[in-house]
Amino acid sequence: MGSLCEGESARIVDFECDKTLCQRIMEMGLHKCEKLKMSKNIPKGPVLVVLNDSRIALDREVSKRIKVI
Amino acid sequence: MTRKIAIIGNPNVGKTVIFNKLTGMKQHVGNWPGVTVEKKEGRFKHKGKTFHITDLPGTYSLAPHAVDELIARKYILEEKPEIVIDVVDASNLERNLYLTHLLKELGVNVVVALNMLDVAENKGYSIDAGRLSETIGFPVVPMIATKDYGFKELKDALVGSKPTKTTAYMQYSPKVENLINHLSKEISADKKLSGYPRRWLAIKLLERDPEVLKCVEKSIRRQHIEKHLENAEKITGEDPEIYFTDKRYDHIMGMLPRFMKKSERKDVNHTERLDNLLLNKHFAIPIFLFLMWSLFQFAFTASVPFMGLMEYSFEWLGSAVSPMVEDPWLNSLLVDGLIGGMGFIAVFIPPIMLMFFGLSVMEDSGYLARAAFVTDKFMYKLGLHGRSFIPLLMGFGCNVPAIMAARSIESNRDRLITILINPFMSCSARLPVYALFAGVFFPGMEGLVIFSLYFLGIIAAIFTALLLQKTILKGTATPFILELPVYQIPTLRSTLIHMWDRSAVFVKKASTVLLVGAVFVWFISVHPWGAPVEESYASSIGKAVEPVTKPLGFDWRANVALLTGFMAKEAVVETFGILYGVEDGVAGRISANMDWLTAYAFMVFVLLYTPCIAVIGVMRSETGSWKWPFLSIIYSILLAYSTALLITFIGRSIL
Numbered sequence: 001m002g003s004l005c006e007g008e009s010a011r012i013v014d015f016e017c018d019k020t021l022c023q024r025i026m027e028m029g030l031h032k033c034e035k036l037k038m039s040k041n042i043p044k045g046p047v048l049v050v051l052n053d054s055r056i057a058l059d060r061e062v063s064k065r066i067k068v069i
Numbered sequence: 070m071t072r073k074i075a076i077i078g079n080p081n082v083g084k085t086v087i088f089n090k091l092t093g094m095k096q097h098v099g100n101w102p103g104v105t106v107e108k109k110e111g112r113f114k115h116k117g118k119t120f121h122i123t124d125l126p127g128t129y130s131l132a133p134h135a136v137d138e139l140i141a142r143k144y145i146l147e148e149k150p151e152i153v154i155d156v157v158d159a160s161n162l163e164r165n166l167y168l169t170h171l172l173k174e175l176g177v178n179v180v181v182a183l184n185m186l187d188v189a190e191n192k193g194y195s196i197d198a199g200r201l202s203e204t205i206g207f208p209v210v211p212m213i214a215t216k217d218y219g220f221k222e223l224k225d226a227l228v229g230s231k232p233t234k235t236t237a238y239m240q241y242s243p244k245v246e247n248l249i250n251h252l253s254k255e256i257s258a259d260k261k262l263s264g265y266p267r268r269w270l271a272i273k274l275l276e277r278d279p280e281v282l283k284c285v286e287k288s289i290r291r292q293h294i295e296k297h298l299e300n301a302e303k304i305t306g307e308d309p310e311i312y313f314t315d316k317r318y319d320h321i322m323g324m325l326p327r328f329m330k331k332s333e334r335k336d337v338n339h340t341e342r343l344d345n346l347l348l349n350k351h352f353a354i355p356i357f358l359f360l361m362w363s364l365f366q367f368a369f370t371a372s373v374p375f376m377g378l379m380e381y382s383f384e385w386l387g388s389a390v391s392p393m394v395e396d397p398w399l400n401s402l403l404v405d406g407l408i409g410g411m412g413f414i415a416v417f418i419p420p421i422m423l424m425f426f427g428l429s430v431m432e433d434s435g436y437l438a439r440a441a442f443v444t445d446k447f448m449y450k451l452g453l454h455g456r457s458f459i460p461l462l463m464g465f466g467c468n469v470p471a472i473m474a475a476r477s478i479e480s481n482r483d484r485l486i487t488i489l490i491n492p493f494m495s496c497s498a499r500l501p502v503y504a505l506f507a508g509v510f511f512p513g514m515e516g517l518v519i520f521s522l523y524f525l526g527i528i529a530a531i532f533t534a535l536l537l538q539k540t541i542l543k544g545t546a547t548p549f550i551l552e553l554p555v556y557q558i559p560t561l562r563s564t565l566i567h568m569w570d571r572s573a574v575f576v577k578k579a580s581t582v583l584l585v586g587a588v589f590v591w592f593i594s595v596h597p598w599g600a601p602v603e604e605s606y607a608s609s610i611g612k613a614v615e616p617v618t619k620p621l622g623f624d625w626r627a628n629v630a631l632l633t634g635f636m637a638k639e640a641v642v643e644t645f646g647i648l649y650g651v652e653d654g655v656a657g658r659i660s661a662n663m664d665w666l667t668a669y670a671f672m673v674f675v676l677l678y679t680p681c682i683a684v685i686g687v688m689r690s691e692t693g694s695w696k697w698p699f700l701s702i703i704y705s706i707l708l709a710y711s712t713a714l715l716i717t718f719i720g721r722s723i724l
Contacts, residue, residue: 015311020134021548023310027130028550029164031318039341040348045446046455046549048348053192054161055344057442059454059549 002063004038010068011035017065071119078156079165080127081554083184086214088124089566115224131171133280135479152230156182159189159196166321176266179207180226187213193332200328206237239320244304251297255290275301276313340555353443361462368424375419383412410587421470422572429567433559445549452538454549457487464494468684472691480547486537489701492680493530495523498638502675505642509656510665522676586682590636621713622667637681666720670713677709
C-alpha cells in the first residue's frame with residue numbers, strides 16, 4: 001500500500017503482519033475487500049488513507065504490510 | 070434504586086458530548102485502577118429513575134490489544150452494567166456496528182445511540198432506524214448530540230430497557246458453530262467459569278484471546294477444552310483471529326442494505342480541503358510550528374495578569390495573617406512556609422489552565438491528531454511516534470501538564486520514554502535563571518546563549534530516549550495507527566469541561582507534593598531557628614557538598630540555590646538574592662564570585678539537573694510508582710554533573 005500515489009485508489013487483498021496487529025488494523029475498518037484512497041503519502045513518513053469517509057493514518061512500516069491491488 | 074449503566078463507542082463518535090450532556094456537571098473524574106486512563110462517572114435522573122453512568126474509553130473493539138479495550142471489556146464483564154449505551158457514528162456504520170456486534174456476543178443489554186445523523190445525511194446516507202433495530206435486535210435512538218436532538222428519546226429508551234436474553238446471535242459456519250457448542254458445554258461444566266457468558270468465552274477461546282486462555286488454564290475441564298481447540302485450526306482454516314474478524318465484517322456488510330441507502334451525492338468536503346492545506350507537503354510543518362507557537366504565546370501572555378493576581382493575593386493573605394500570629398516560629402511557618410508555598414503553586418495554575426484550554430480547542434477541532442501525523446516522521450527516528458510530540462513540545466511551557474498530556478499515548482513503553490525525557494525540554498521556569506546569568510556574563514549575546522541551552526536540552530532528550538531504548542525500555546515503537554477525526558468547531562462548553570478536568574488533576578496531585586516540599590525548604594533555610602542564612606541547615610548542606618561541586622566552580626551559595634531550585638526552578642534566582650542579602654544588585658555580586666565559563670556550566674546544570682518537585686509529583690502519579698521519578702532524579706543529576714564538568718574541562722583547557 002505504501003507505494004500508492006496520492007489520489008490513487010485500491011482494494012485491500014491481504015495482510016503480512018503478526019495476527020494481533022492484523023486484527024487491530026481490521027477492527028479500525030481496514031478489512032479485506034475494502035476500497036481505499038491514498039490521501040497523503042509522506043516520503044519516508046506516514047500515510048493517510050480514506051475509506052468509508054474515515055481517514056486513517058498509518059506509519060510506513062504498517063502501510064508496507066497491507067497488500068492492495 | 071440506582072441503575073448502573075455504561076457508555077461505549079468508537080473514538081470520535083460524540084460519546085463524550087452525550088456523556089457530558091446526560092450528566093451535566095455532576096461528574097467525577099478519577100483513574101481506572103492501576104492505569105492512568107481517565108475514568109469518568111456521573112449521575113442523572115429521568116422519570117423518577119436514577120442512573121449511575123460510567124464513561125468507558127473510546128475503543129474500536131474488545132480484543133485485548135490496548136489498555137483502553139481491556140478496561141472496557143473488564144468493566145462490562147466484572148461490573149455487569151444493566152445497560153450499555155453504544156454510541157454509533159451513523160456516517161460510518163460498517164465499522165461502528167463491528168463493536169455493536171462484539172457487545173452482542175458478550176451478551177450485554179445494549180441501547181444504540183445512532184449519532185451524527187446530520188453528518189451521515191450530508192454524506193448521502195439515509196438510515197432506517199426501525200429496520201436497523203429489527204436487524205440487530207437492540208433499541209436504536211436516532212440522535213444529533215451536538216444539536217441536542219434525541220436526548221429525551223435516549224433517556225426514555227433507558228427507562229424502558231429490560232434485560233432480554235438474546236438468542237439471535239450471528240451464526241458462523243455450521244462446523245464452527247458445532248465447535249462453539251462443544252466448547253460451551255465444557256464451559257458450563259466448570260462452575261468457576263459460570264460468571265462469563267458461555268458463547269462469548271467459547272468464541273474467544275477459538276480466537277486464541279490470551280486473557281481468556283489464561284482464565285481457562287486452571288479449569289477442571291482444561292484437557293477437554295484443549296482437545297476441541299486442537300481441531301479448531303482445521304476448521305477455521307487460516308488464522309482464527311482473522312477468520313472471526315472477517316466473518317463479522319461479512320455479516321455486517323450483508324445486512325447493511327436492509328436499513329441503509331447511499332445516494333451518490335457530491336458533498337462539500339471541508340475536511341478533505343483543510344487536510345490538503347494543513348497536511349500539505351510544504352506547508353504542514355510551518356503551519357504546525359506556527360500553531361504551536363501561538364499556543365505558547367497565548368498561554369503565557371494571557372496568563373500574566375492572572376499570575377500577578379495570584380501572587381498579589383497570596384502576598385496579601387500573608388500580610389493579613391502575619392499580625393494575627395504572635396509566635397515568631399509559627400508565624401514564619403504559616404506566612405513563609407505554607408502561604409508562600411501555596412503562592413508558588415497558585416502562580417502555576419493560570420498558565421496551565423490556559424495551556425489546557427488551547428490544547429482542548431486543538432483537540433476538539435481535530436487538529437491535534439493531525440499534529441501527530443505531521444511529526445510522526447521525525448519521531449520515528451527516535452523510536453517513538455507522532456503521539457509523543459505534543460507532550461514534549463508542551464514541556465517548553467511547563468513539564469507538569471506536559472507529562473500529564475502523555476496519557477494519550479497507548480503504549481506503556483512509549484509513554485514512559487516520553488515522560489522520562491520530558492524534563493529536558495527547558496520549561497519556562499528555567500528562563501529567569503538563564504536571563505539573569507546570560508545578562509550578566511554574556512551581554513549582547515543573550516539570545517544566542519539562551520538558544521544554545523534550549524538546543525542542548527533537546528540533544529539531551531534525544532540522547533536519553535535512545536539510551537533508554539538500548540537499556541531498560543527495549544523494544545520497537547508500537548505501530549502508529551490513528552484515525553483522524555473530521556474538523557469541527559469546538560463548543561465552548563466541552564472545551565471548558567475538558568480544561569477543567571485536566572487542571573483539577575494538576576491542582577489536586579501536584580499541590581500536595583509541592584506543599585510538603587515548600588515547607589521542607591522553608592524549614593532548612595530558617596533553622597537552626599534565629600541563625601542567619603549563612604548558618605542555616607541549607608547553607609550547611611551547601612557547604613557540605615562544596616567538595617563535589619568544586620570541580621565545576623560552584624560555591625556553597627550556588628549549591629543552596631540549586632537545592633531550592635528543586636522546589637521550583639525560578640527559586641534559584643530568588644535564593645541568590647536571599648543569600649547575598651540584597652534584593653537588587655545580585656548581578657554585581659554574582660559576577661564577582663564566578664567567571665563566564667562557570668556561569669555557563671551553572672546554566673547547563675540548571676537545565677539538566679533534577680526535575681522540580683511538582684514534576685516529580687506528577688511523574689509518581691502518572692507512572693504509578695516511585696521507581697521512575699527516583700531514576701529520573703539520579704540520572705539527571707549525573708547527566709547534569711558530567712555535562713557541566715565536561716564543559717568546564719574543555720573550556721579550561723582551551724583557554
